[in-house]
Amino acid sequence: MQFDFQQNFFQMFGLPECFKLDGTVLEQNFLTLQSQVHPDKFAHLPESERRLSLQWATRVNEAYQTLRKPVDRARYLLKLRDVDTQEETNTAMPADFLMQQMEWREAIDEARHAGSLDDLDALEARVQHEAKALLQQLEASLDQAHDYPAAAGVVRKLRFFEKLSEEVASAYDELDH
Amino acid sequence: MALLQISEPGLSTAPHQHRLAIGIDLGTTNSLVATVRNGISAVLNDSEGRALLPSVVRYHADGGVQVGDAAQSAQSEDPVNTIVSVKRFMGRGLKDVADVMSLPYRFVDEPGMLKLRTVAGVKSPVEISAEILKSLRERAEQALGGELVGAVITVPAYFDDAQRQATKDAARLAGLNVLRLLNEPTAAAIAYGLDNAAEGIYAVYDLGGGTFDISILRLSRGVFEVLAANGDSALGGDDFDHRIYCWLLEKNGLSALGAQDTRLLLTRARAAKEELTDRSETRIAAVLGSGEVIDTVLTRQDFQEMTQNLVARTIQPLRRALRDAGLTVDEVKGVVMVGGATRMPQVQRAVADFFKQTPLTNLDPDKVVALGAAIQANVLAGNRGGDEWLLLDVCPLSLGIETMGGLTEKIIPRNSTIPTARAQDFTTFKDGQTAMSIHVVQGERELVSDCRSLARFELRGIPPMVAGAARIRVTYQIDADGLLSVSAREQTSGVESHIVVKPSYGLSDAEITQMLQDSTQYARDDMLARALREQQVEAGQLLEAVQSALDQDGADLLGEDERARIATVMHRVREAMQGSDHQAIKKAVTQLNEATVQFAQARMDRNVARALTGHRIADLDR
Numbered sequence: 001m002q003f004d005f006q007q008n009f010f011q012m013f014g015l016p017e018c019f020k021l022d023g024t025v026l027e028q029n030f031l032t033l034q035s036q037v038h039p040d041k042f043a044h045l046p047e048s049e050r051r052l053s054l055q056w057a058t059r060v061n062e063a064y065q066t067l068r069k070p071v072d073r074a075r076y077l078l079k080l081r082d083v084d085t086q087e088e089t090n091t092a093m094p095a096d097f098l099m100q101q102m103e104w105r106e107a108i109d110e111a112r113h114a115g116s117l118d119d120l121d122a123l124e125a126r127v128q129h130e131a132k133a134l135l136q137q138l139e140a141s142l143d144q145a146h147d148y149p150a151a152a153g154v155v156r157k158l159r160f161f162e163k164l165s166e167e168v169a170s171a172y173d174e175l176d177h
Numbered sequence: 178m179a180l181l182q183i184s185e186p187g188l189s190t191a192p193h194q195h196r197l198a199i200g201i202d203l204g205t206t207n208s209l210v211a212t213v214r215n216g217i218s219a220v221l222n223d224s225e226g227r228a229l230l231p232s233v234v235r236y237h238a239d240g241g242v243q244v245g246d247a248a249q250s251a252q253s254e255d256p257v258n259t260i261v262s263v264k265r266f267m268g269r270g271l272k273d274v275a276d277v278m279s280l281p282y283r284f285v286d287e288p289g290m291l292k293l294r295t296v297a298g299v300k301s302p303v304e305i306s307a308e309i310l311k312s313l314r315e316r317a318e319q320a321l322g323g324e325l326v327g328a329v330i331t332v333p334a335y336f337d338d339a340q341r342q343a344t345k346d347a348a349r350l351a352g353l354n355v356l357r358l359l360n361e362p363t364a365a366a367i368a369y370g371l372d373n374a375a376e377g378i379y380a381v382y383d384l385g386g387g388t389f390d391i392s393i394l395r396l397s398r399g400v401f402e403v404l405a406a407n408g409d410s411a412l413g414g415d416d417f418d419h420r421i422y423c424w425l426l427e428k429n430g431l432s433a434l435g436a437q438d439t440r441l442l443l444t445r446a447r448a449a450k451e452e453l454t455d456r457s458e459t460r461i462a463a464v465l466g467s468g469e470v471i472d473t474v475l476t477r478q479d480f481q482e483m484t485q486n487l488v489a490r491t492i493q494p495l496r497r498a499l500r501d502a503g504l505t506v507d508e509v510k511g512v513v514m515v516g517g518a519t520r521m522p523q524v525q526r527a528v529a530d531f532f533k534q535t536p537l538t539n540l541d542p543d544k545v546v547a548l549g550a551a552i553q554a555n556v557l558a559g560n561r562g563g564d565e566w567l568l569l570d571v572c573p574l575s576l577g578i579e580t581m582g583g584l585t586e587k588i589i590p591r592n593s594t595i596p597t598a599r600a601q602d603f604t605t606f607k608d609g610q611t612a613m614s615i616h617v618v619q620g621e622r623e624l625v626s627d628c629r630s631l632a633r634f635e636l637r638g639i640p641p642m643v644a645g646a647a648r649i650r651v652t653y654q655i656d657a658d659g660l661l662s663v664s665a666r667e668q669t670s671g672v673e674s675h676i677v678v679k680p681s682y683g684l685s686d687a688e689i690t691q692m693l694q695d696s697t698q699y700a701r702d703d704m705l706a707r708a709l710r711e712q713q714v715e716a717g718q719l720l721e722a723v724q725s726a727l728d729q730d731g732a733d734l735l736g737e738d739e740r741a742r743i744a745t746v747m748h749r750v751r752e753a754m755q756g757s758d759h760q761a762i763k764k765a766v767t768q769l770n771e772a773t774v775q776f777a778q779a780r781m782d783r784n785v786a787r788a789l790t791g792h793r794i795a796d797l798d799r
Contacts, residue, residue, distance in 0.1 A: 031400055035567045036784055039596060039657035043356050044196070044326070044559035046719045048770045049777045054656055056781065058596045065594070172500060173621065 008080060009063035019074060019142040021067065030064040070135050071158045074142060074151060083148040085155045093156070101160050105167065112171040120175070124168050131161040196326040198356065198558035199317045200364070200550025203306065203330055203344065205264040205386030205413055206517065208232050209544060210313040211551035212321060213560070218368070218548045221320045229543060230316075232386075234308045235259040236297035244312040256281035256440035258295045262415055263309075265387040266291055266302040267347075268339030275411065276419060281436030290343065303347045310351035324714065327354035329554035331546050333388040334360035335408030335573050337619050338631050338661050345658065354711075356557040358658040361385070362392035363403060363570055364549030365515040368540060370396050370566075377510035378404075380498075382528050382536065383546075384491060384518040387413035391494050393502040393509075399566040404502035405592045406573040407494035412487065414450070414518030420483045421446035421475065425461065429471055438465045453477045454520050481523045488527045495531055501592050512536040517543050569594050572655050579616035579625045581606065588653045591621065595659060600652040602668070609641040613649055615674075617663055636665040636674040712762040716754050719766055720747060723773055726780060734779045746772045 010017045013029040035041070037056035042049050066072045078085055104127065111119035134154055141151040199221075202209045207229040211220045220228045227246070235248035236258045243251070252259050260282065271277060271286040283294040292301045310330075317325060330353075332344050341358055348355045362381035369375060375396050383390040390408040394401055422442050426432065434442070445461050452459040458476040465471065499506065512528060514536045519525065528536050540548070553568070571592045577585040580603075589599045605613065613636045620628030639647050648668035655661050666673045723743065731740055746769045753765040 031567065034569065035565070037781070038567060038569075040357070040553075040557060040568060043557035044718070045722055046766075046770050046773075048774045049722075049781075052774075052777055052781055054596050054654075057657070058598045058654065061594050061597050169500070173497065 009067055009076060012060070012063050013067065015067070017077065017080065019070075019077060019139050021073070023068070026064070026067055030060065033060045070138070071155065071162060074138050074155050074158075077142060078148060078152055078155065081148055083152055085152045087156055087159050090156060093160075097157065097160075101164070104164055108164070108167050108171055112174060115175055117172075117175060120168060120171055124165075127161060127164050127168065131158060131165075134158050134161070196558040196560055197317075197321050197323050198326050198328065198551075198554035198560070199313075199321075200329045200359075200547055200552070200554045201310065201313055201331065201353075202361070202364070202547035202550060203264065203310065203332075203347075204232055204546075205262045205388060205415065206232060207386070207543065208309050208313060209547035210317050211544070211547040212317065213551050213555035218551045218555075220544050220547055221317055223316055224319075230309065230312060231261075232264065232309050233259060233261045234263065234305050236295040236300065238296045240297050242297075242308050244308050252444060253437055253441040256436040257283060258297070259440075260293060260295075260300075260305050262387055263302050263305045265411070265413075265415070266293075267306060268337070268341075268343040269302075273411070279419070279422070279439060281439050289339070303343050303350060306344070306347035307350035310348055310353060314351055314353055324710070325353070326558045326714075327356035327554065329357050329359050329364075329550045329557060330355060331359050331361045331364045331550050332659075333383070333385070333408065333410055334362050334390040334392050334403075334406040335388065335410045336659075337410070337574055337629055338576075338659070339629065340410065341659055345660070355658075356554055358660075359550055359553055360390070360392065360403070360406065360570055360659075361546045362390050362406070362513075362515065363394070363401065363568065364547075364553065365513055365540075365545045366392070366394050366396065366401055366549065367552050367566075367568070368545045368549035369513050369537070370401060375511065378504060378508050379511050379513060380495070380509050380532065381513045381515060382491070382495070382519065383408075383515035384524060385413050385516040386518065387411070387415050389413060389491050389494070391491075391498045393498050393504065400569065401566065402569045403571045403594075404504070405498040406571055407498040407501070408573070409490060409494060412490055414516070416487055417450050417484050417518065417521070418443055418446040420487065421449055421461075421480065424475070424479075424483055425471065425473065428473055429469075431465075431469075435466060441465070442471075449475050450480070450521070453480050454522065477522075484523065488523055491524075492527060492531055506532055509534075513545075514538050515542050515545055570657075570659070571595060572597070572659055574619050575621055576631075576653055576655070576661060577618050577620075577628065578603075578651060579618060583625045585618055585620070585623060585625050585628055588651070589655060593655075595655050596657050598652060598654040600650050603649045603651060604645045605639065605642065605647045605649075606644055608644050610644065610647070611639045611641055612637045613639060613665070615651060615663065615665055617653075617661070631661065632663070634663070634665075634674060636667065636672065638670075638672045639667050640670050640672075642669075709757060709759040709762075712759040712766070713754055716750050716762050716766050719769060720750060723747060723769065726773075726776065730776075730780050730783065734783070735776060739776070743769075743772050743776070 012033070013026055015021060015026065034057060037053055037060060039050065039053045039057055042053040066076050075085055104123070107123055111123060134157055138151055138154045141147045141154065197212070199210050199212045209220055209228060209230065211218055222228050223230070230245045231249040233245065233248040233252065235243040235251050235255060248259055252261060266274065268290055270289060271284055271291045274291070277284065285292040285294055285299055290301060292299050314325065328348065330344060330348050332341055345355055345358060362383045365381050365383065366379060377396060379394050379396060381392045381394065388408065388410050389412040390406065392406045393404045395404055425442055425446065441463055445463050449459045449461050453475070456477070458474055460472070460474050462472045509532055512532045512534065514525070514528070519542050525536060572589065572595050573591055575587045575591040576589040577587040580586045586601070588601050589597060614633060615636060616625065616633045617631045618625055618628040619631050622628050636649060639649070649665055650668055651663065651665045653661060653663055664673065727740070727743070750765040750769050753762045
C-alpha cells in the first residue's frame, strides 16, 4: 500500500468509506500516523525532510478533523461520490424547518440580551438533540439507502444547525465578557 | 506486537554522540535554562548557584550591557536604562501597553512594535530579549562545555503570531538555533506528565509575570494532546504589583512620580505581594527622591480586595477553554499550577473553587516550564530517550481574512491542531479587477478593527474578468511553532503570491544580519568563524543522516544511477567541509538536500505504509 497525496482520507486511516465509523480506530490510527510524520520527529533532520514532514502532518490533521466531525465527514463522503451538497446555491428549505430555525435564533438573542447562561445551556441542549436526530437520518441515507441526494438535503439542514451552534458559542463568549 | 516494532522514518539508527540541547523559559520576570543530562532534566545555575535570571537588562552609555541580578539591583537608581518585563512589549505597539504612563521608559512609537530609547541608543524589545537569551546561552555553553545543537524556547500559549515571531527573532539574534517554540503550559505538562505518569484530562493554569494561559490537555499513553488553550497575554503578576503601587499613590496622596520613585515603589510593591503569601500583613517603607517618607501597612485582606477583579479575569478564559474542549469541570482530573504568581493564596483559592479540587503544586512553579522545555529539546535534538511521546498542540487564536465591509472571515478556527492548513476561495468585486489586497488578521471578533492585523499583501496580475469570475484561493499554513504563512493563487491563470507572515514591524532577515554585525559581541571574524562552524556541524549531521538512510533503504529504493549521483554530491559536501568557506559548504549542503528529496519522500511513504500495515495487523489481533 502506498501512502500518498492522492489517497482519500478514509484510505489514509485504513477505514471503510462509510458514514458510520469507529471513533476509537480513527483516533488510534491518527496517533500512529502522527507519531510517524509529526515535525517534532524531524526537528534535527535536514530542511527537505522537515518540509515533507510539515506537509504530511498537516494532511493527516486535516484528514482527522474532517472524519471526526460527522457533518464534515458526510460532506466529504458526498464529495467522493461527486455529489454537490449545494449548500450555497440550494436555499429551498421546508417552511416549517425555516420557521423553527427563526424561533431558535430569536431565543438565542433573547438569552443573550437577558444575560442568562441557564437559558443558553437549555437551548444548546435542544439544538444538539435535534441535530443528533438529523445525523441518524444521514447515516440511514448514506450507508443503508445510498440515497445521496437525500443525504445532501440533510447536510443542508445540518448547515443551519452549524450556524446555530456558532451563534450559541458567540453568545457564550459575549456573556463571559 | 507489530505496532511497537516500527522504526521511525528518517531517524538515524547509527549510534551518535549526545547532542547538547537546552530548554529556555523566557519569562516576564525571570528566565531559566535547563537541559537533560543522564536522562534527568535539570535547571542550570549560574556561577553563584542561582537558577533564576531576572529578566532585566541595563544599558550603559559605553555600550556595555548588564543582564540579571546586577541589572536588577540598579533598577531604582537607573530606571530609564534598566528594562524590566520586556516580554510585555514583544510584538506590541505603544497602544497595546495599558499602563504606559506609569512606566519609567522613554518609549518610541514605531509602526507595529514599540522601541525604547536608552543611553546606548534605541533598542527594540527583540534586541533586549536577545540579551537575556544570550546570557542564558553562555551559561549553558559553559556548564555543558560544548556547542549547542539548538534550543526550545517557551512562549505563552496565548501569544499571537506577532509575539511568537518576535521571540523567534530574539533567539536568532542571540545566536540560538530554535528547535521549536513550545507553549508554556504544554512544557509544564510534559514535566508533570513524565514525572507523575499522569493519565486523563488536565488543566494547566499558568499565571506568569506578564501573561496568563490556560490549557486543557488530554494525557494518554505517551500522547500529550492539547484540546483547547485560552488566556490573556496582557495579564500577570506585574498587574498585582501595579495595584499595590496605585494603592500606595492614593493612600499617600501622591501623583506624577519621577521614573526613579516609580521604580522604587513598584519594587516595594512586588516585595509586599510576595510577603503576603505567608503573612497576613506587611509593612511598606520607602524614602522618595523628594525626601518624603512612605510607611504604610498593607493587610492581606486589603490586597485580596484590590486584586479581586484581576483574579476574576483569569476565570473567564477557564470557562471558555473548557467549552471549546467540550468538557465540564467534573471531567478535569487534575489542575497544574505554573508561574510564580500562582503562589498567591487568593489565586490558589479561586482555582480550587472553580475546579472543585486542590491544584497540584508539587513541582516548583518557577522551574516547571524550563524543565519541560529541556525534555522536549532533548527529543527534538534527536537524542532518543527511553520514552517516546507525541505532542499535539493547537493554535489558540483564530486566523482570518478581511472581507468586504471590514468583516473577518475565519479561515483557521482557534484550537485547531497544528500544523494545519486551510484554503478558501475568494473572488473579485469589480469587473476587470486585476489585483486583490489580502489582509491577514488574528482574533475572535467579527470586525477586523477589533482583531490584530498581522500582514497585508497584494496578489497582482489577475487576468481581467467580470466581477465574481476569478477564483482566488487563499491558503493559510500554521507550522509546528504556531507561525503562519499565507499564499494566494488565482486558480484559472495560476498567478501566485506568497508570504511568510512577518508582522508589519517584524524583522527581515537582512535586519537581523545587520543587528548581528552591529553587535559588539560579534566581531566580524567571530561571525565568520561561527558561520563556518555552524555550516560544518550542519553538513556533518546531514551526511550522517543521508548515509544512515542509504544503509537502510538505499539498495531497495534507489537505482544504481541514483545512488551514484547522491554519492557524488556527498563527496562534494565532504570536500567543501575541509575548506574554510562557509558559503561553499552551504551550497553543497543545499545540493545534497535537493538530490535526496525524492529519496526522502520514498522513505517516508514506505515507513508510513509500514506503520499502517502494522496497525491493520494489530486491529485484526483484537
